[in-house]
Amino acid sequence: MIPELGHFALALACALAFAQAVLPIWGAHRADARLMRAAPALALGQLLALGCAAAALVWSSVADDFTVLNVAENSHTLKPLLYKVTGTWGNHEGSILLWALILALCGGAVAAFGRGLPSALRARVIGVLGGSSAGFLLFCLLASNPFNRMWPPPLDGRDMNPLLQDAGLAFHPPILYAGYVGFAVPFAFAVAALLEGRIDAAWGRWVRPWTLASWSLLTGGIALGSWWAYYELGWGGFWFWDPVENASLLPWLTGTALLHSAIVVEKREALKVWTVLLAIGTFSLSLAGTFLVRSGILNSVHAFANDPTRGVFILGLLAIVIGGSLLLFAFRAPVLAPGGLFAPLSREGALVLNNILLCSIAAVVITGTMYPLVADFVFGSKISVGAPFFNATVLPLAAPIFAAMVVAPGLAWKRARLGPALIRLWWAAVAALAVGLTAALGPAQAFPALAFGAAAWMILGAFAEIVERIRLFRTGLGNSLSRLAGLRLSVWGTTLGHAGMGVLVAGVAGMSLATQNVVLLRPGQSVEAAGYSWTLVGLRDRPGPNYAERVATLRVAPLGAASAGGSFVMEPSRRTFPVQRMTTTEAAIETNGLADIYAVLGEERDGAALMRLHYNPLAPWIWIGALIMAAGGGLSLLDRRARVGAPAKARTRAQAEAQAPDAGSAVA
Amino acid sequence: MNRRALLLAPFGVAVLAGAGFWTVLGRMRQGSFDPHDVPSPLLGKPVPDFTLPGLAAYQGFSAADLLAQLRAGGRPMLVNFFASWCVPCVIEHPELMALSRDGLPIWGIAYKDKPEAASGFVAQRGNPFQRIAADQPGRVAIDWGVYGVPESYLVDAGGVIRWRMAGPITPQIAAEQLRPLLKTLA
Numbered sequence: 001m002i003p004e005l006g007h008f009a010l011a012l013a014c015a016l017a018f019a020q021a022v023l024p025i026w027g028a029h030r031a032d033a034r035l036m037r038a039a040p041a042l043a044l045g046q047l048l049a050l051g052c053a054a055a056a057l058v059w060s061s062v063a064d065d066f067t068v069l070n071v072a073e074n075s076h077t078l079k080p081l082l083y084k085v086t087g088t089w090g091n092h093e094g095s096i097l098l099w100a101l102i103l104a105l106c107g108g109a110v111a112a113f114g115r116g117l118p119s120a121l122r123a124r125v126i127g128v129l130g131g132s133s134a135g136f137l138l139f140c141l142l143a144s145n146p147f148n149r150m151w152p153p154p155l156d157g158r159d160m161n162p163l164l165q166d167a168g169l170a171f172h173p174p175i176l177y178a179g180y181v182g183f184a185v186p187f188a189f190a191v192a193a194l195l196e197g198r199i200d201a202a203w204g205r206w207v208r209p210w211t212l213a214s215w216s217l218l219t220g221g222i223a224l225g226s227w228w229a230y231y232e233l234g235w236g237g238f239w240f241w242d243p244v245e246n247a248s249l250l251p252w253l254t255g256t257a258l259l260h261s262a263i264v265v266e267k268r269e270a271l272k273v274w275t276v277l278l279a280i281g282t283f284s285l286s287l288a289g290t291f292l293v294r295s296g297i298l299n300s301v302h303a304f305a306n307d308p309t310r311g312v313f314i315l316g317l318l319a320i321v322i323g324g325s326l327l328l329f330a331f332r333a334p335v336l337a338p339g340g341l342f343a344p345l346s347r348e349g350a351l352v353l354n355n356i357l358l359c360s361i362a363a364v365v366i367t368g369t370m371y372p373l374v375a376d377f378v379f380g381s382k383i384s385v386g387a388p389f390f391n392a393t394v395l396p397l398a399a400p401i402f403a404a405m406v407v408a409p410g411l412a413w414k415r416a417r418l419g420p421a422l423i424r425l426w427w428a429a430v431a432a433l434a435v436g437l438t439a440a441l442g443p444a445q446a447f448p449a450l451a452f453g454a455a456a457w458m459i460l461g462a463f464a465e466i467v468e469r470i471r472l473f474r475t476g477l478g479n480s481l482s483r484l485a486g487l488r489l490s491v492w493g494t495t496l497g498h499a500g501m502g503v504l505v506a507g508v509a510g511m512s513l514a515t516q517n518v519v520l521l522r523p524g525q526s527v528e529a530a531g532y533s534w535t536l537v538g539l540r541d542r543p544g545p546n547y548a549e550r551v552a553t554l555r556v557a558p559l560g561a562a563s564a565g566g567s568f569v570m571e572p573s574r575r576t577f578p579v580q581r582m583t584t585t586e587a588a589i590e591t592n593g594l595a596d597i598y599a600v601l602g603e604e605r606d607g608a609a610l611m612r613l614h615y616n617p618l619a620p621w622i623w624i625g626a627l628i629m630a631a632g633g634g635l636s637l638l639d640r641r642a643r644v645g646a647p648a649k650a651r652t653r654a655q656a657e658a659q660a661p662d663a664g665s666a667v668a
Numbered sequence: 669m670n671r672r673a674l675l676l677a678p679f680g681v682a683v684l685a686g687a688g689f690w691t692v693l694g695r696m697r698q699g700s701f702d703p704h705d706v707p708s709p710l711l712g713k714p715v716p717d718f719t720l721p722g723l724a725a726y727q728g729f730s731a732a733d734l735l736a737q738l739r740a741g742g743r744p745m746l747v748n749f750f751a752s753w754c755v756p757c758v759i760e761h762p763e764l765m766a767l768s769r770d771g772l773p774i775w776g777i778a779y780k781d782k783p784e785a786a787s788g789f790v791a792q793r794g795n796p797f798q799r800i801a802a803d804q805p806g807r808v809a810i811d812w813g814v815y816g817v818p819e820s821y822l823v824d825a826g827g828v829i830r831w832r833m834a835g836p837i838t839p840q841i842a843a844e845q846l847r848p849l850l851k852t853l854a
């Protein structure tokens with residue numbers, strides 16, 4: 001019964017989405033206020049219906065209703081409750097439903113918080129979001145319905161892929177999808193602006209917070225996925241240039257570019273056409289990434305249920321959404337009035353450079369990802385493009401970004417001079433040089449040393465902006481502190497965003513110094529590696545809810561430490577899942593914030609265990625850096641100026657009212 | 669005019685990419701293109717040299733035995749790597765039985781399997797094989813370039829490998845690929 005209700009709610013949501021796509025846009029075209037006013041109600045109705053559908057699917061999974069095909073194929077009575085809930089989006093059908101739900105959430109958010117928007121713009125934005133929703137919901141209903149039944153039901157389900165039964169991965173898809181789908185809002189604003197034929201600073205102010213929110217979520221989602229690969233796959237790597245990873249990196253790159261070009265639209269009303277194209281392109285890349293992964297066109301370690309038939313449906317959907325919006329762009333973009341002029345050397349110019357470089361990286365990543373397919377299809381040769389290609393092509397393009405992103409915030413709008421901007425960074429440059437030289441004289445080779453220097457440059461340079469703004473050491477300390485307290489949150493956001501990138505680069509550079517030892521240990525034996533002494537205390541079996549686990553107990557002590565005070569215990573394990581006949585490795589990771597000690601249990605031979613022991617310097621910084629970047633985005637979002645429209649208006653109105661009685665009394 | 673062409677360029681790129689994907693998907697659905705397919709370097713080459721003992725009471729074979737039988741029979745044979753621990757082998761098993769009933773000689777190689785388990789597998793489910801060899805260390809499978817079980821190789825009467833299937837031979841794959849090929853080779 002519950003699954004039928006869910007199915008009905010899904011169909012209802014689809015019908016509402018179609019109405020949401022047609023009525024408001026028609027209303028905006030005819031300037032019919034009543035039709036336009038239907039938009040928020042339809043968006044919220046669609047959200048409510050989809051919420052019910054998702055709840056019904058979760059209920060079916062938690063209640064072990066194996067008459068639902070999707071539950072039977074992906075769940076098991078013994079599966080822990082957390083994974084019964086999160087497992088609903090760990091498969092193809094459920095993930096599409098989650099995708100549609102987040103899209104509806106975006107529509108609902110614009111409906112709920114968009115009161116300050118001009119009514120025609122709001123109607124068009126909600127209409128475009130409704131159109132995208134309608135397409136995805138139709139796909140959900142026709143080609144990947146999560147509520148399909150099976151009869152007779154099996155006694156028990158087939159269980160979920162054990163690699164996905166992990167707390168980190170449980171929350172990876174919702175965050176990542178929120179990032180992907182969030183770019184639907186800038187996309188909808190771009191299409192609405194093209195329909196309207198007008199873009200102004202207010203448009204930029206509206207697009208930027210949405211871009212910022214999606215970008216922060218996407219950053220967090222990618223970082224979470226990378227962290228999962230680091231500890232769950234047990235290879236000790238964190239980024240594999242796998243097609244699925246590249247598919248998430250592409251919208252991140254263009255989204256970062258969009259974030260910066262939207263600033264130019266907001267502040268200077270320039271780069272309008274380009275920003276619109278970036279908004280369309282970013283969402284298109286999000287959609288295309290999903291398509292490539294689901295259709296089975298690209299080879300990837302992340303196997304979803306691949307199905308060319310579904311691929312054809314999604315391709316049709318993409319043709320309408322991407323093709324339609326780009327065609328609209330081609331015909332309507334000339335209508336957009338060009339805005340402010342600027343000299344090549346200016347803040348605008350620096351942001352254009354950022355856009356050019358980021359888009360070049362995106363182009364390179366697309367080339368590397370697609371080339372194996374082209375080579376296979378056109379030339380019939382099987383090749384794979386891996387890390388060497390990406391490292392050799394992405395790094396030369398990233399280096400100028402790293403250099404310029406520190407200088408750019410110090411440049412003036414319209415026309416700037418490079419000298420003053422560089423001079424105030426002298427101490428950051430000296431410190432970066434010192435860090436680079438120290439690394440080069442120490443353990444690092446030329447390349448990591450360069451990266452360490454770049455990281456120091458970015459982190460210190462980011463804070464140079466703060467130092468400059470509070471006039472540290474050039475005015476009294478008290479004055480500086482009061483300036484510090486008065487700094488806008490968006491300034492902190494920029495600083496954290498840029499410094500986070502520096503921390504991430506430091507982490508990646510540190511990982512290039514990682515060491516790895518493969519050892520065969522019997523219980524009681526010990527080995528010395530990477531400055532630690534590793535003793536295998538014992539091997540034992542430990543039962544789990546739906547798996548059997550083999551656990552190794554390692555005692556690790558730093559070499560040269562006189563007492564046993566610094567020693568700690570690590571328990572790497574292997575889990576065997578009988579239902580799926582799969583084994584997963586659970587790496588044990590001990591971190592002190594500066595380095596990870598990472599141990600993996602391998603096969604056992606004649607009572608001895610094969611173990612891999614890694615020492616990964618600065619590894620945690622990779623994810624800490626990404627989190628700092630996401631937090632920077634969040635801080636910018638909290639800035640009052642980002643919440644333009646209703647709140648600002650309310651305040652000015654309140655001030656006007658507060659002043660009015662005074663004026664009245666003065667007259668009296 | 670120039671500006672208009674520039675603004676149309678993104679649409680043009682999208683159309684090209686879409687058309688490309690459309691073609692790829694079409695070929696994938698026809699089965700004439702599979703991006704996940706890993707080609708065997710042994711296709712079109714003679715069978716590698718090997719000698720394997722028999723599995724339990726079954727008769728083992730070497731490359732020479734296989735070639736002698738091929739010459740004597742004058743028609744293609746199927747060599748199938750299987751294991752009792754492999755689930756897709758269970759899925760594949762009925763189709764092997766059907767192919768065997770239809771007159772295709774199949775010789776089996778039990779890959780990295782305990783002899784009693786592998787012979788139990790055949791005894792319990794039915795035997796599609798004329799001979800079964802045991803490759804317990806899995807070394808011969810490396811020479812054949814086996815990715816995983818089940819994996820099957822069609823060898824023509826001249827001893828040349830003509831077709832390979834990594835994964836289970838499903839009724840669909842047999843009908844679309846193997847049986848038409850057998851007709852042309854016969």
